[in-house]
Amino acid sequence: MSELLAVSNLAVRFGGLVAVRDASFRIASGEIRGLIGPNGAGKTTVINAITGTVRASGEVLLDGRSIGGLAPHLISRCGIARTFQHVEPFDTLSVLDNILLGVGRHAPVPFAHAALATPLARSREREATREALDVLERFDLLPFRDARAADLPFGVQKRMDLARALAAKPKLLLMDEPTSGMSESEADRAIAAARELASSHRMTLLVVEHNMRVMMALADTVTVMQNGSVIAEGAPAAIQRNPVVVDAYLGEEAADAVD
């Protein structure tokens, strides 16, 4: 498998606080990678550094191209999408409009065409809407298409957040705690959907998750962080038995729970 993302010597400082130090890892194309660690380990900061929303030193390569230091919207256009730990819906827009913002970045409508509603603008809008409706259908969101995003229950907002990120057809999807706040059955459905995505769309996932049950069911490989550094990496089962990880994060019960 070819390599999609290569992060080398990533470091992020907030004033005197070192949030991430010297983190390096590589993700193969099509892989589902888990990123775990105790609170404050720097997991979300790693995601923010990859997406360009915090300044970081070190190197980030996507498909061999350096994306470090690019503006967030340009990194997004390179094919990296993300979901948010605390969902970030566009509150007063409809669910359909939320998804439409993910769709159609590839075929922008020239401003004058949009203002005059030319045939070109209208056909682009129809295409985008069709694509967005497909996404809504795949995520069971069709009944909500005209509802305001703010009016949705949290679980549905989570689903919309994911659907919106995927509507952009990214190569790499960064998921920040995708199942937090979900019920067990919702989490299972989300795992199944994520697995389906990775296999059928050859999408690569980097998933930050606290729920070890979810992680074991989902990830191909798990990277463990503590105090801003990567302390272990390996297959989920091996990670659960790794004494360093058990000591730092999981505790004895979690390790026992696997057996």
Added chain:
Amino acid sequence: MRGLAPLLAVGVILLALAASRLGTYPVYLMSLAMINIIAAIGLNLLTGNSGQISLCHSSFIAIGAYGSALMTARFAIPFWLSIPAGAALSALIGALLGAPASRLRGIYLAVATLGFLQIVQIVIEEFADVTGGVRGLTIPKAEFLGVRVSDYGRFLIVLGCCAFAIWTARNLLASRVGRELDAVRLSPHAAQALGVSVRRVRLGAFALAAAYAGLAGGLLAIVVGFIDPVEFGVSASLRQITFIVVGGMGSVGGAVLGAAVLSALPEVLRPVKEYSDVIYTLILLAFLILMPHGLITVWRGAMRRLRLPATGAVAEARR
């Protein structure tokens, strides 16, 4: 926006017919109301949609008014060319202001735009040789192919421009442009994660708002026939903000409703003219407290009650 164009066409015809039977003064007042509508549409895109406050919207009306009037007076450029050119000039200056202003938020943006308003006032007053300064500027009568345009003709021009402004703004809001404006206001983080350049959208909103204001200014010049800097001061900007708050932020309908309703106000307030700023401020406060989403909510509420399926699904998922 299926259905909007025919509706607008009917509205234009009805207004044109009505105006042909009215006296000069009511027709003049209708023209002023429509000019307010055009400017308010622009401000609503900037403030209501992209979420940026502006206290200098009246300066862009001034730039359109002085720009087009001076092009006609000095270079004999006919009004039908100088008015769009004035709007383009206003958009350009809007972009120049937007470049630094789009980095600012909230109170800082308010102060920066207020500063810009003062600069424009000072430029108009100090370059009196060109602008007429505080004594004002008399606008050459609008002529088309050597024939003077009648009062009714000027009304029709304003009416056409107003319909054009409503139509283009609705088109923009129904397109990706409008969604990006809203996205940047609602969650800049999520917007940039979806590939939206937040800075570019914010800057574009300034240019766009200035273009509508510039068009309104050019029309104001030919309709009133005389402009002076006092008309484009803080009070005028405050009036524009009141229009969109009263009508409803973030929708073209809101801008139209607010500007149309409140444009009648100066006539009503004529006996207490000195207090008009106070009255505008009281109206602004009353709406902010009692009806923060504006008059348009009355209409929206009725529409939402008709859209039961979607609300039903949400209610069910909540259970």
